[in-house]
Structures are given as C-alpha cells and as structure tokens.
Amino acid sequence: MSLFKHLFFKSHSTHLTITSNNGFHLRPVAQFASLAKSFPSKITATFQKKTVDAKSVNTLLSLSLEKEDTFTLQTQGKKADEAIEALVTLFETLMQTDIQVKEVIKTASDYEGALIAGDIIFEGIAIAPIYHYARKEVQHENNASFQEALQSSLNELENLYLAHKQEDNATIYLAQKELLTSLGEKSETLKNFEHLVEQEANTLLGTTLESKRADYQDILQRVKKHLGLEIKVTFPNSPFILLGDDLLPSEIDALLDTQVLGVILKETSIHSHTAILLRAAGIASLIAETEDLHQNKTLILDAHAGVVILAPSANDLQKATRRLEQDINKNTLSATRRFEVATTTQGKEIKVLANVADVHSAKIAKEEGAQGIGLLRSEFLFKANKPSLETQQKAYEEIFSFFDDITVRTLDVGGDKALPYIQIPTENNPFLGVRGVRLFNTHPELLEEQMHAIFMAAGEKAIKIMFPMVSSVEEFTQAKFFAQNVAQKHHLNISNIDFGIMIEVPSVLFLLEQFNEVVDFYSIGTNDLTQYLFAIERTHPSLKVDALSPVLFSAIDTILQKATKPVSICGELAANKAAIEKLVNLGIETLSVSPKSIAQTKELIRHV
Ligand code: PEP
Ligand code: MG
Numbered sequence: 001m002s003l004f005k006h007l008f009f010k011s012h013s014t015h016l017t018i019t020s021n022n023g024f025h026l027r028p029v030a031q032f033a034s035l036a037k038s039f040p041s042k043i044t045a046t047f048q049k050k051t052v053d054a055k056s057v058n059t060l061l062s063l064s065l066e067k068e069d070t071f072t073l074q075t076q077g078k079k080a081d082e083a084i085e086a087l088v089t090l091f092e093t094l095m096q097t098d099i100q101v102k103e104v105i106k107t108a109s110d111y112e113g114a115l116i117a118g119d120i121i122f123e124g125i126a127i128a129p130i131y132h133y134a135r136k137e138v139q140h141e142n143n144a145s146f147q148e149a150l151q152s153s154l155n156e157l158e159n160l161y162l163a164h165k166q167e168d169n170a171t172i173y174l175a176q177k178e179l180l181t182s183l184g185e186k187s188e189t190l191k192n193f194e195h196l197v198e199q200e201a202n203t204l205l206g207t208t209l210e211s212k213r214a215d216y217q218d219i220l221q222r223v224k225k226h227l228g229l230e231i232k233v234t235f236p237n238s239p240f241i242l243l244g245d246d247l248l249p250s251e252i253d254a255l256l257d258t259q260v261l262g263v264i265l266k267e268t269s270i271h272s273h274t275a276i277l278l279r280a281a282g283i284a285s286l287i288a289e290t291e292d293l294h295q296n297k298t299l300i301l302d303a304h305a306g307v308v309i310l311a312p313s314a315n316d317l318q319k320a321t322r323r324l325e326q327d328i329n330k331n332t333l334s335a336t337r338r339f340e341v342a343t344t345t346q347g348k349e350i351k352v353l354a355n356v357a358d359v360h361s362a363k364i365a366k367e368e369g370a371q372g373i374g375l376l377r378s379e380f381l382f383k384a385n386k387p388s389l390e391t392q393q394k395a396y397e398e399i400f401s402f403f404d405d406i407t408v409r410t411l412d413v414g415g416d417k418a419l420p421y422i423q424i425p426t427e428n429n430p431f432l433g434v435r436g437v438r439l440f441n442t443h444p445e446l447l448e449e450q451m452h453a454i455f456m457a458a459g460e461k462a463i464k465i466m467f468p469m470v471s472s473v474e475e476f477t478q479a480k481f482f483a484q485n486v487a488q489k490h491h492l493n494i495s496n497i498d499f500g501i502m503i504e505v506p507s508v509l510f511l512l513e514q515f516n517e518v519v520d521f522y523s524i525g526t527n528d529l530t531q532y533l534f535a536i537e538r539t540h541p542s543l544k545v546d547a548l549s550p551v552l553f554s555a556i557d558t559i560l561q562k563a564t565k566p567v568s569i570c571g572e573l574a575a576n577k578a579a580i581e582k583l584v585n586l587g588i589e590t591l592s593v594s595p596k597s598i599a600q601t602k603e604l605i606r607h608v
Helices: 003-009 026-037 057-061 080-097 146-163 168-184 190-202 210-225 251-255 273-281 314-338 359-367 389-400 436-442 444-458 473-489 506-510 512-518 526-534 550-562 580-586 595-606
Strands: 011-017 042-047 050-053 070-076 115-117 119-122 125-132 136-139 229-232 240-244 260-265 284-287 298-302 307-309 349-356 373-377 406-409 463-467 497-503 521-524 567-569 590-593
Touching: 011 080, 026 057, 026 080, 026 168, 050 057, 057 168, 070 080, 119 273, 125 260, 125 314, 146 168, 146 190, 146 210, 168 190, 168 210, 168 273, 190 210, 210 229, 210 273, 251 273, 260 298, 273 284, 284 298, 298 314, 314 595, 349 359, 349 595, 359 373, 359 389, 359 595, 373 590, 389 406, 389 444, 436 444, 436 473, 444 463, 444 473, 463 473, 463 521, 473 497, 473 512, 497 506, 506 512, 506 526, 506 550, 512 550, 521 550, 526 550, 550 567, 550 580, 580 595, 590 595
Parallel strands: 125 240, 240 260, 260 284, 349 373, 349 590, 373 406, 406 463, 463 497, 497 521, 521 567, 567 590
Antiparallel strands: 011 070, 042 050, 042 070, 115 307, 119 284, 125 298, 136 229, 298 307
16 A cells, blocks of 8 residues: 555544533634644544534534533544544543533522522622613724734734633633634635624524524624624613623623623523623623513512512512622622731731733722732733823823832733734744744834833832843843833933843743842743743643643742842742642742732632
8 A cells, every 4th residue: 555545544533422511612622623723634523424524613513512422533644643642632631621510509589579580690689770782783984804804803812812811711712713713714705704603603503502602693793893893782871780682702891891780691501601701700690581671670680599570579679688788798708808918827928919901900900909910911901903102101000000019011922922913924933932022122113102101101100110031131131221211212210110020931040140130020920931941832722731840839949049139920820729838838928810819819828
C-alpha cells in the first residue's frame, strides 16, 4: 500500500458517552471542536446514523447529545492516533469538570392571590410593576463590510472573555466566539449568515439544548450591531420586574445599569447562558409560563418559593416585604464584613485589592470591600474604537475617585489580547512577540496619549503605574523615560507617581538585584508567569498547567526573598482558595483579586 493510501486509510474510532447532566452543550463543545481543529486529520462524530464534522461547533451541537447518549468519534489520516488520544482525554476532563447546576429547593409558599409556579434561576424576592421586554432594530449609518463586522464581533468576544476571565462565566464568550467562527466561515453575506444561524438554531428545537438557541441569536445580533443595525431596548427609570420570552446573554449587561429587581422568562432553561449570567449578576429570576399580563401591573416574584403572585393581596405584599427584608439583612451582614480589613490569626494584616477593567468594575470593587485597585487592566477602556484623550481622562478620573490606592497598568495588547485598530504584523509566536511594554516602540503615539490621560487624571494624587510583560531592565527604564518625556512635554509634574513592573516573564527573576535599583514596586502576574515558566499557552484548549505547581511557589518565594521593593500578586493565584495560606506564609502582604472574590479572599486570610 502506498504511503498516501496508508495515511488516507489510517483511522481510529471510539465511543464516548455523555455523563454530564447538562449534555454536550456549547461550552464543552467549543473546547472540543477547537482542539479537533488543531489536528490535520479528518475528525467526525456519529450519533443515530448522523455523521458530522467534529471540528465545527454548530454541526457538533446539531447532534443534540444529552446525558447518557453515546456517540462515535472517528479520526482519519495524518495524526489520527494523536488526535483521538487528545480528544478522548479532553472529553473526559470536560465531562468531569462541567459545572452541574443544582435545582434550587423551593420553600413553601402560602400566598392568597392567584399564582404561577416556575423554575428558580436565582433566589430572591422582587415586588414591582412588570415591564414587557421588547426589542426594536435601529439602523445607523455604517460602511462596514460583513467580513469586517464579523472580525469586530470576534474581537469583542475575545475582549469580553479576557475582561471576565477570573469569573466562572468567562467561557461563555469563548464558546460564542467558536460558534461565530464556525458559522462565519461558511457565510459571505449577512443574508447567508442569518439564514445559517436560523437553520442551525432550529436543529436544537425540542432538545435539552433548546435554550442555547439564544447564543445563536446573540452572535447574530452582535454582527448586526457592527453593521450598524442596533437593537434598541428602553427600560423604565424606576424599579421593575422584567417579563420576556428570553433574554440574550449580551442583554444582561444592559440590564445591570437599570433598576431591575427581578426577571421572569418563559423560554430559557436553568442551564442556559442567560441563566448563568443572571446568577452571576445576582438578579432574582424565574422561568415561568406567564399569560398576558398588563404592563405596569404590580406583582410579586418570589424566587425562593418559585412562584409569581399575579394578583397579590395586602397580606401577600406584607409577607413578601418581610421576606425581602430578611434577604437584605442577610446580605448586609456579609457586606459589612467585606469592609473590615483581613487579618490573619497571627494578627498580620493582608491588603486585598481589586483587579478591575473599567468604571463599572471599579464601582463594584468598591461595593465589594476592596481596599484599592491592584491592577487596572487599562486595555478594556480602549475597546472597539480608540477613545479620545478626553474620554480616557474622564474614565481614569472616575476610577481613581473610588480609592486612594491605585495601580494602573499601561496598555497590554498582543498575544492573547487584541485591539481591532492595533495592527501587529503576523507573527509565528504572538505570545513571544510584540506585546505589553514592547508597544512603546511600535505604537508610541497610542502610549503617549494614554500616559497623558493618566497623568492629567491623577493630578496630584499619588498613583502607581506599572508596565506589563517587562523582560529586561532596559525595557523598564526606556518606558519610564518615555513617560517622563510625555510629562515634560505637557508641563506636568509626576513626582507623585510611582513606576513598577508586572513580573510575568521568568527572566525578571534573575534580574531582581538590578530591578531593585530602578523600580518602585512589583506585581506578580501569575497567569502569564505560569505560561512562560512551563511554555504552555494560557488559552491552550487541552494543555493545562498545574496552577498550584511547587515551581510557581518557588518562583514567588525567590521574588519575595530578593525584592527590596513592595511585592503584590495580581494573577488568578491570588484568589485561589488552595493557595492563599501558602502565599501568606511565604510573606506576601498584598493580593489583588477580581471584585467578586474580595469577600471570600478576606475570609480565607482570616483563617490563616
Ligand atoms: C497575569 O498575567 O497574571 C495578569 C494579571 O495579567 P493578565 O491576566 O491581564 O495578562
Ligand atoms: Mg499578564
């Protein structure tokens, strides 16, 4: 047999059974397809006589695999053996680690008014007039082509993933990105794309994955937005309970800025991405088949008992109000403790700061009890279009106003972080290429404007500025010199500003004596430091590093031993339950974590 034939016929197959209660849903499917794509082999999945391409998210999803379904995975051709082995390992991990949403146990209810029962998404009570959710399409002037809109949408999803990456729900954005890639590749015009989205989403009808149809609508809406077709929704400017068929995951963000007290949806499921995001937002919410209700009618949403009281009596309103007060008291108690400092059992105070990305997350950090900002990921202020100097200055001013202790990181773009208007020539290894502090050389005008905005926003306030991805002392001194020149050019005094570095590149560990001479502080970025210590890309779909590897702790220990300037940690390790005690024992005194992890991190420190 010729080599060609041998390669062509080389095929492996195995049977895989879904063990997660959630079925083989979008997030694991996206990771699976992404790994499959990295192999040159032909890879298919077969279920009930239907064979599909396992490299495509939407065709895999169209198999609607539910718990206990068994499908056949087949790999054929070049690297078929490696592909099957890697995919089986990943599949097993995905099944084991898939977060199982537990049904909330309902409390008893004794309301007098007529009620409808439903499934609880997130517990809580809401008493308010209802507001019917309706969408309106508005066309703005826009010259973007379909391909440009597609690319902007993919970039936006990537940025959303990065902005939320310390939260459990971050993979939703990655999964949507994979879905968009897979449908986008097959479309040349918006019309094709719309048709394909509808067709593929319809294959989920009647399956347990039906609620994932919202993700299809969501990606369509995102692309349309970049073509100027904006979906407008107006909300009341007084408290309300939102009533709708379904919400798109992207619409939850808009809800956060309103006075919404509760959400009742007809067509989602407790496993949907919409439900995951409602839980993350902490909004009392229920899935219930409500009939037509008049706009503005006041009702009770009791998402402890899992009911909607359609015509509440005076007694019902009293009962629900009492229950609401109990909830508020409980939350107030834990919130109060969040604002206390965190002291170990030995009486050592550990500062807990927040990693934030914009004004909104800085505000949340304040409410969650952060003692300052340990990492402002400034790249998220830049988004799809470059903000003007004034817009940047205003954002920094607002963020700085929340705390006394502020550390801003200069633009960290490149590698896993893209900005649509920054063109970095194609590189074989973007993670080892133009990124972080290296942008000072390639995009000086962008950095100059950012520096200028930060300096003006800081005024006389003492803030810290840190440079990302620094690998040599020269990179730091040049960036600081650049900053000083910007200040001089604009006649600004920056003696109130400290300059430091993120420790993310292993070379810094061997240069600490020299760095001690020039920097004012260090912040360890364990996310990137881990990736470079082990040469495993942090977004790699199948290769995983042990986040608690002794190697990492040894690196941190070295830094703490050699550094003569303050050291903090702002990578994800800082909020890792299993790491906090070790980090404190190594001598770390400042941790910077996502706003939602502040209360828990403080509580863990109190037990060290
Ligand atoms: C890090 O690398 O640990 C870090 C905090 O920075 P980012 O995750 O934004 O790259
Ligand atoms: Mg980093």
